[in-house]
Amino acid sequence: MSQPQVEVATLEPTAAATVETVLTVKHWDERLFSFTVTRPASFRFRSGEFVMIGLQGDNGRPLLRAYSVASPAWAEELEFLSIKVPDGPLTSRLQKIQPGDQIYLGKKPTGTLVTDALLPGKRLFMLSTGTGLAPFLSLARDPDVYEFYEQVVVVHSVRKVSELAFREELSSGFAEDPLVGEQAAQQLHYVPTVTREPFKNNVRIDKLIESGALFEGIPGEARLDPATDRVMLCGSMDMIKDFAALLEGMGFVEGSNAKPGDFVIERAFVG
Template sequence: MTELKYTRQTVTHVHTWVPDKLFSIHTTRDPAFKFQAGQFARVGLPEGDDPAAEPTVWRAYSMVSAPDEDRLEFYSIVVPEGQFSPRLARLQPGDAIYVDKTAFGFLTIERFPQGGDLWLLATGTGLSAYLSILRDPGTWRAFRRIVLVHGVRSVSELAYRDEIESWRAHPDFAEHFQADPRKLIYLPIATREAIPGMPQARLTTLIQNGELEQLAGMKLDPEQSKIMLCGNPEMLSEARKLLGERGFAPGRRGIPGNLAVENYW
């Protein structure tokens, strides 16, 4: 008998951020499933409506949960005409969901030498991997400061904002803020709504005109800064070009880089 490459898990909670658009789903976790913060899993569902059928439709989702949590958490947008996300959004606690036994992806802090500053730049649901990375205590010890930038269209799409802003007082992170009140700099950016103190602009515009550095109060320095990019292909292509002109590049042939990129589309 061929051993299955996936496990059957159970949905435990579904949270709606924006009705019919953005949601998070929590599931049980197979104790044997291991991953590094920033990696993704293949999540599966049966093609039809029979909950007992074998999973045949698979999509990649970054883990939002930290590697040491006993559950898995995924954050998703609903693609109305999609074959997968609308059905995923309709799942209820107790429903079955399938997870590949192997984690994938290289958007992890292991890509970089420790030290210096970590910049996490995301649009939309590209935030997912960064939440896992930031929920991992090792990240906070590995870098001097962390800048988290989340670009969205409207304020309602700033998922996890309350959690991120609560970390300053959280027992797991408070010591870092006591040592440096600017340990984590969180910049929520909405292009179609005003946020006090924040510009209404695309993330790439803020990189190009220098305003991102002004908002963070820090320089994008290739010698000190490590940058992760996660989001839609258009943003990634433009941001890579802008950052490449400033000396940022992925690692190659055993040479550590200062840029890591993952398409989240």
């Protein structure tokens, strides 16, 4: 017996958002999924930025939330990484999207997790928890990043192994990527850690730094140095605040688009 068709409202563009079509959806586990949507020709962004996306709310108006773009600035499609919140106003519905569905895409990407907000350095450390990996997926596939830094380190901390989204791509150094595959093979370092299941690394990022495990196989000293290292933070609010305080205590200065520094966080997600 065939399932009844669910009638999906056709979205209308607004002054602030275009209407895009969902192309692919991948469910990593019961808590995490990613999806790609069409990219309008007029949409320009810097790798690492975020944009508002969403669906139509119960009141008929767009229900939007900020999402980091996980695809690089050169990609023809836009990719996003999301958690599934059962009672979340947006994610409870967003997790049910299928290819062919429509979503709203904001017209004005912005953000501070960009290379423009950092001073020149030798090593770039991108520290993330959960879906905070998204902007770093964008940056790790941007050729400019490998021109700016000798070593690019993506650190991803999750609770369960199944939450290590894009693990295969990161582990291979984006070997199949036509633009960064060759450079990433030499310069990209992927450091996954899982805190609630057995895994090679099974401690939080701060413990990886303290023990020196985070720096294994990475040229340079086994510590963070504000003279040569640059750091980006994205993830839970507690993680970001703790690491910001830690870095400042080590002499790192927070940067912004207006005044580049040694480390950056995404203030829009922290408050």
